[in-house]
Amino acid sequence: MEQHKLSDTKKKMCLILAEAEKKLFDSRAETLQKRHPLALQVELQSGVANGVLVVRTEQECADLLSRLLTNRCEFRFDSQREIGVTALIERISDSPFRVVTHNATLTNAFWSLYKVR
Numbered sequence: 001m002e003q004h005k006l007s008d009t010k011k012k013m014c015l016i017l018a019e020a021e022k023k024l025f026d027s028r029a030e031t032l033q034k035r036h037p038l039a040l041q042v043e044l045q046s047g048v049a050n051g052v053l054v055v056r057t058e059q060e061c062a063d064l065l066s067r068l069l070t071n072r073c074e075f076r077f078d079s080q081r082e083i084g085v086t087a088l089i090e091r092i093s094d095s096p097f098r099v100v101t102h103n104a105t106l107t108n109a110f111w112s113l114y115k116v117r
Contacts, residue, residue, distance in 0.1 A: 029054045033095045034081075053093040064092045073097075 032054045042049050055061045067073045074091040081087050084103060087096040101107055 026056070029056055033093070049099055051090070051095055051097040051099075053090055053095045053097070055093050060092055064090075067092065 032052055041052065053064060055064055064073075075088050075097060076091065077086055078089050079086040081089070081096070082099075085099045085101050087100075088098040089095065090097045
């Protein structure tokens, strides 16, 4: 009887821990996809901001890698996601792949520094 009680307690604890861990990782994924400034990494030689693509399942990861490696990614433009930018959003991950600012000063500074010569 005591063994059964202990087993049930362990099972409940594992479920609670698993749910807490899932919430933590979901929160991290959402932060990278929607809010974190480092979700876009600037390649210093070209000045291009490259997005961090975040997926949550093995199947999404496999599909995304396949599309990346075969140049078959699908994108949409989104100017509502963040004020002052238009983002190119990758479909599977719903993550920003590239962004363009609407700020004329920043755009001018970018092209002055990274202008192709």
